[in-house]
Amino acid sequence: MKNLYLVIISILCLTMLTGCTESKELHEHAYVIAIGIDKSENQEDRIRVTFEFVIPIAFNAESNSQVSSITTVESTSLHSAISLANTYISKELNLSHNKVLVFSEEIAYEGLEKYVSTISNDKNYRTNMYIAISKCSAEEYIKNTKPELEKNPAKFYELLFRGYDYTSLLPNSYFLGFFLSTRSTHANPIAILTNVDTQTQETAKAIAEPSESLGPYDSNITAGNIPKEGGASTAALGMVVFKNGHAVGELTGEDTIYFQMSKNSFEEVYYSIYDPFIPQNTIAFNLSKKGNTKIKVDFVNNKPLIFIEVNLQGNIISINNDVDYQNEKNLEIIQKHLEYVIHRNLETFLYKTSKKFGSDICAFGKIAAKNYLTITEWKQNNWLEMYKFSYFKVKVNVEIEKSGLIFLE
Amino acid sequence: MLNQKFVSPFAIVCFLISFTLSQLILSLPIIYSRVAGTATYILSIYLALTMVLLIIIISKLYKPFYGIDLFTVAKYVGGNFFSKISSALYCIVFILLTTLFLREVSETMKILLFDTTSTTIISLFFTAAMIIGCSAGFEGIVRACGYIVPIAILGILITIIFSTNYWDVNRLYPLLGHGIDNILLYGFPRISTYLGFIYLFDLVNYVEKSEELNKMAFIYIGISFFLITICVLANTMAFAYPYTDSNFFALYDLAKLTNLNSFFLRSEIIYIFTLMIVAFIFIISMFYGTLNFLYKTLNIKSNVWINIAVGIIIFILSNIPNNLMEVFDYYNIINSSLVLPVTFALPFVIVGLANIKRLKNRGNYEKFISSNN
Known part of the structure; x- marks a missing residue:
């Protein structure tokens, strides 16, 4: 035990390092x-x-x-x-x-x-x-x-x-x-x-x-x-x-939504589209993440081809009283329209990052690196310069939830 | 010889792990990253497997001489001169490693904690601690490890767990990092991560059966492998290559990432505390080793004044490097030119030659064994 005490005493010796010399009060x-x-x-x-x-x-x-x-x-x-x-x-x-x-x-x-x-x-x-x-x-x-x-x-x-x-x-x-x-x-x-x-x-x-x-x-x-x-x-x-x-x-703020979707960091947002039945009206959704965004990067003729599949779910928040939203067919039309709008906007955003800015802000490079075995190969191909030649294939899946008071007659 | 009941297997394993921890809390993650790039975990697996292989081979070779320390075996092989040369080489390795560690840990403390304090003053405190601590003897040091190492492991695990929010598995690509050939070739000198091997031949005096020591060695390798792997993985996944190549205080930076929704934001102090206790116990172990081999080489009895003199010499030597970068440069030179040959090659040479001599002259061997038991 005496030896152990010696060791403990020498630990305490170190605590003197935290003396008052350099201490500062709040x-x-x-x-x-x-x-x-x-x-x-x-x-x-x-x-x-x-x-x-x-x-x-x-x-x-x-x-x-x-x-x-x-x-x-x-x-x-x-x-x-x-x-x-x-x-x-x-x-x-x-x-x-x-x-x-x-x-x-x-x-x-x-x-x-x-x-x-x-x-x-x-x-x-x-x-x-x-x-x-x-x-x-x-x-x-x-x-x-x-x-x-x-x-x-x-x-x-x-x-x-x-x-x-x-x-x-x-x-x-x-x-x-x-x-x-x-x-x-x-x-x-x-x-x-x-x-x-x-x-x-x-x-x-x-x-x-x-x-x-x-x-x-x-x-x-x-x-x-x-x-x-x-x-x-x-x-x-x-x-x-x-x-x-x-x-x-x-x-813009809207671009930031697509940025979050591409980066798999999207949580939720209130999102509006024009009503496919009465175009002067809008339908608002509470969009949230359904599953992880799936990203795959291939190379075609040494140019990156980036596949993105975004999975969302939406609750209809505001609707038009003249349309029957309980009808399965109507809901499907709304869903397809919503998917189309997000798909187009997401694609526009992605091409803006590659063709206009030439900047991989969504970090697709991390996925592209899976195609390379060593850092030397990776560096030789210079992904950040290659990104401006990227092409995108976007798929958007939105599941509209049918629950909610809004559907009650 | 110390009775086994005073040094539990648990404390011995903790003692061996302290050698890994001492590197883990300082520059080990950056060293692994420089060798392997994004594939630090491959390097970790490679070194652990190599160590398992080394332990299996050495335990088989050492079995006929179990219970006799390495330098007595060296005496059997090449006489007194060979034994003295071997222990002198060990002593030099210990002095150099203790010196560099003292400087590295003092510089780290200065950078992270004591901006305005001179490194020399911090070194002085550690020097005092190691001189006092080593007088506790081997038993005291090993038993203290039994208390300190579990706390240090907990500190490291907390630091790593709190950084999980920032992990991204995709940062591990390209999967082979700098390439398998580079990892195998340039990674091998990093076997010195398992520096606990240096003490293994001293422990034969404290563990009765070779199987027990083997078991402890494997547990030590297993736990060290686990800790190294999660640390280097956390470093790569949180900071991403190539930043990991220049991040000298990886664990400190991981600790700084703590962000539990404003509830808990400061875990650097856990790292600092872990650093302090690990540095303390490691430097005492190394200093004890230095003195042990010095006394063996010179064949003299332990003396407090010699302890103090050696402590002061180490303190003076630790002030030679101009800065932390120079410490790393010296460490790289010493590691490949001295630490690896002496720690990992010399025991194999000694035990290998001893086995050849044993097979050639059975009678001489039996005489040697009976005189040492």
């Missing part, structure tokens, strides 16, 4: 919850970094006191900006609770690789923070983000960017996924599109037309164009497509 930190990065307006080589940090004591106050503070610093790099901010904020900036990293569109089109690589080397950041691109300046986005239903701004960001769980109109874009995709030989990255809502209802309607999409879905809507009044003044909707580390284009 109140000595300023916890950053959002970081925005913009280009400097004055000097080419400088950036404007906006930090939003919480004021924890304000959560206890009964009055409507400010719960977060925002500051913007101009500097040559992100870490210099942190150092500069530390000179006038009385507490040390702590990045371990940062929820979102917002880049301005301008920086995204120039390239994010240097920022992403720097951040990935810094252990202070969480790898699951969200990454977003703002159509307006990142500073403007952060300053205009005023949570309405949530007092805690950190919680607001977290819940907002986790909306992909229930809307499918924005993607899940977390830092590690983005970073890995920038290094990947199988896929290209995407980021959430954000903006300050400046559109009035009328202008947004105008923006929503004309559309590439079949159906009345609000297809041309991205963040900033939502036809709304009231609510938070910023939104996250749609996504930005990247290739070789820089942005190459953006996709």
Whole structure:
């Protein structure tokens, strides 16, 4: 036993490593919850970094006191900006609770690789923070983000960017996924599109037309164009497509639904199509995943041929009273029409990613890699360059559920 | 000789596993990824099978000499000189491995936990721990492993389980990674993953029957194989090749992925704790081994001041590499030029030659056995 005690004592000796020298109390930190990065307006080589940090004591106050503070610093790099901010904020900036990293569109089109690589080397950041691109300046986005239903701004960001769980109109874009995709030989990255809502209802309607999409879905809507009044003044909707580390284009909220379906990350969405019986009316469905999306990649004449089979189920939510939806034949017509609409829109989306952007955001490369035995063979074929020559064969299966009060007479 | 009742088979297996864990929590995933690419699991299977084969062969060869330690067998083969040379080589391997591990673990702790503390200060704490810890003797160290290793395994499993949300099986393609030929050829030196083999010939003094030791060795290989495989698979499936080639702190990064719906987001500390306890027990085991072989080579009795002096020498040597990358470079050189020949080849040479001598001169063998029992 004496020997065992000796070993235990020497373990305790190690606990001295966690002494007081480097310890920091909670109140000595300023916890950053959002970081925005913009280009400097004055000097080419400088950036404007906006930090939003919480004021924890304000959560206890009964009055409507400010719960977060925002500051913007101009500097040559992100870490210099942190150092500069530390000179006038009385507490040390702590990045371990940062929820979102917002880049301005301008920086995204120039390239994010240097920022992403720097951040990935810094252990202070969480790898699951969200990454977003703002159509307006990142500073403007952060300053205009005023949570309405949530007092805690950190919680607001977290819940907002986790909306992909229930809307499918924005993607899940977390830092590690983005970073890995920038290094990947199988896929290209995407980021959430954000903006300050400046559109009035009328202008947004105008923006929503004309559309590439079949159906009345609000297809041309991205963040900033939502036809709304009231609510938070910023939104996250749609996504930005990247290739070789820089942005190459953006996709709408509706495209994001097809992105989720192709990536097998689709959960559910409210989806509308024109009624095949009375075309001026619409039918709304609650679409959800029935089974996994089946993907297969073959090569024909050294060009990728990608087969995608999407399996969905839908509940009819709103209908037209003049049509008998209990009739089996009518239901079959609706089902075929719904499958056709999704099929066409999904195909359009996929060709947009390959022919227009040449960016494999759906990570079909991971499936294509099954056709190769070794990494050398895989690298020789350079999938990310080959992707722009891809062809798609899409199959959509939708099962319309007949249950629900709507069918009762 | 220690009585078996004081060192349970469970503690011995844990002790052997600690050698695997010490590599697993540091740079083993990146080493496997660099050799095999996406096919790290193939490398893991290949090495485990090779180890099983090695254990079967060595146990068959060692059976006629069971209960006698390797250096006594070496003495039977080539006299006192050969025995001393063998134990000196073992001693050098232990010193170098302890030195590099001390530096690697101190650098890792500095990077992950103590930004502003000098590596030397962290090394100093570990040096103090290993000097104090080794005075517990072999029995104490092995028994402590019986407590520490299960906790460490649990820590590693928790880290891995919490990262499952980020796993994607498709990241294992191309299925053969860098190719079978590369894995077989360049993967073989990674047999040093099963470094516990180095202590196997010392354990013959603590386990009565060779069958029992074989059983423990197989359990050790089985558990190590399981832990290595799930770690490298988790690393490849969560981070994807080619990032896995440059991810030095794979398990730490896996721990950082924890995200149980805002309920539990921080499991890095579990990793840090696991790292601390594994590093601690491993460095004590290695230091004990160093002293053990040093005393055997010089044929002197254990002395506290010699322990302290050797500890200080290891501490000074650990400060020679300029940075962590240099530690890896040194490790690669030492692994192929010294660790593999001494740890995995020398015992086969000694025992093989001993068997030849036994078959040639039966009378001499029986005399040798009776004088050592």
